[in-house]
Amino acid sequence: MVSRQESIGVGRIKKRVSKKNKKSWRKYTDIKDVDSFLDEKRLEERLGTPFADRQDHELFQIDKEADEGQKADLVVRLKKPQKPIKCFAILEERSAVPDPIKKRNRVRTPEERKHPLAKKIKADRKEQGILKKKEVIALRNRALAKAKKNNKPKKGEFNADLWEDTDNGNTVDLDVEWLTPTTKYHMLKHTGKLKKKMPDKFLTKPYEIPAVESPHPGMSYNPSYGDHQNLLQEVANKELILIKEEKHLKRVTSKMFSRVTEDEKESMRMKEMSEGLPEAGEDKLKQNLDEGSETDSDYRAINPPAKNIKKTLKKRRNMKEAKKEQIQHKESRSEKKKNSDIYRLKLLNQELEAKDKKLAKLREKRERVKAIKEKEPKQLSKRKFEPLDLEFNLGEDLKGNLRSVKPEGNILEDRYKSFQRRNIIEPTIKQRTRRAKVKRYERKSHKMGWETKGY
Template structure:
């Protein structure tokens, strides 16, 4: 027995209620069928051969025949058959609707830029006349030839057989651990695990011109035990210039550090703070508030210090004079500008000659600087580090210490031989320039932990240790 549901009575005064409680399933089914017929076509228009099939054999006999006559198709043949089929990824692009195209004939529109304009024809003709296209063809041929030569050079095998496989180029010698010397570990990983003191260093570029410098530089003749007056004075002048530079540097550091801040004692600081904080509190200035003449009787009325200002209007004469004065000032200003223009015109020749002189002077100075720079780059050793190479300090003997003979010469240890040789190697480019790095000792802070076992002697020892 079918159960009949009780019909519900609901309000349908809003559009939302109509959508919620109205059953429109039959209308949607009809529209779906109509769209399907539009895509696949109507059944009335299709022939019977497409809709019906004559079955002359039974199901069992048909299955037996198919099993017996079924050919064996290889996988290779199946793949070849699929080549002619349309891929499934292009099924979306194919039309699957039976609805005919409403616009049968369509005009072909050429894309923008395909049709040459009058301006493009003129520019094309000019380029042909100048031979720009021919130059481009020649450049392309040249570039292809250069690229082909580079490719051939990269493919050429090295014919150098001087490499020693068991020599100094083995990974173990360069600091790579033996556990990482395998073909499966990349060279980046091997280098990453090398100790810092054995890490590979980038080879610096060699100088443009190799200069062989002597190991021991020839000293200045003014250092001799019996120098000539001119040589000694020349050395003295160099020492004075070096000392002046050092003094100037020290003064500059003192000026920008110590002398920038003024020293104030504690008492002056406290007095200054008191005077700043007590401004307007201790005493006022009653003289400004009191009248100038104390004998006059005051009736306690407020009177301004400055007299009142009257709004006096200018008459026609004053305004005319003012306009004439402004016009005269403008005329004088214009005359001055015009005179300056005329004088500048007459000064053009002089200005031109001055500019030419300065330009020629600048060109000469530029050439001189370039020559000096080129000479310096040829002579100077390779830069092995960012720190500067120290210059040798002049060994100067005072005139009072000069004796004139070897018997009375006083031997004084003014320098360190090891340090001198080390700096000489740096100047010649054999070693990298370095700075003296002084390690600061950490101050260990000691604490005293009192307890019931601490004696007076322990306390005295701790206090003596702190005072040290």
């Protein structure tokens, strides 16, 4: 049971603590009332004059007007633009506390730093019309910019023909024979009248393949006999090529190796593993060879010994004369060749003409190959483009009308292959999800001892 004194708080034993140093004083001294008093003082200081020093009319007001109804929306909308923007409220002063530093050093603007006398001289010069060079340039540039802005078509105005080919000052008449193309380009570039050349790729298509190709006449639901036979012949030729490739792969892979029995395989393995091991009779032969090599161990040179014999003067003179004759013979041969080439001018012309014809044929061949390659799909990925197989119907499947015709092919697949053929998308295949190889094992804690190993 709680006594009355304990409930009131009288007679409660006060906790005794040590306050012999500053740390203990800070820890065990209750200053909440002081902090709350100081917070109130700071709040009054921020709001302005303290509430105790304010007059009654500053704190209270007498309501003498009747309550008005809801204001019209028009009045509210008209008053909104007059109110300050809320995003600038953070920039305004929210405290009535004066700045403790009365005088602050503010960076003056260049106009404020100017001397009054210099300002007066500048104003007098402007009144007289005397301007500096940079001011004249600035005025001219400002006028040009204003004229350019005025000449710019306004939004919604269509006064000029976009497709009209006009060269208003884009070119200069520089058709002079002694001017090189580099000089003309330099002059046009630095006079501001250079006409830019449009790249060729803007005027050419990236591919020459039509979006929808005309099918083979034999694919019709009611084709002629010749067209249908030509289509079947093309399909048969492609199938024969595939069969030939398959036979070639079998011939160079599986059929290249002959089948052997188990005994032959074992004997071949034993022979391969025993390769290099000494056999019976080889030890004696090796021993005899070693004995013969020991007896004949003296070193004998194959070539005769070289002698250092000094060349005589006669031999040196003969060598010089032989070298001189060799040089003269070489020069005479070159002179004879030059003289003979003069009489071979017709033959040389024929050789040059033949070479030019050969180069022209090669050039034509390259152009033909290039024209063929432009109509073929390009290599856009690691996989080459594979066209669809020809769609065909056998003779017994042809009905002669669209209602009972047997459908072949897929429109979606055909359009997809058309995109690949026209280099719009890269050739791809269906990607299969790779499943990770999970290694299964049995924990020791789950083993009972009598299970059979399943691996």
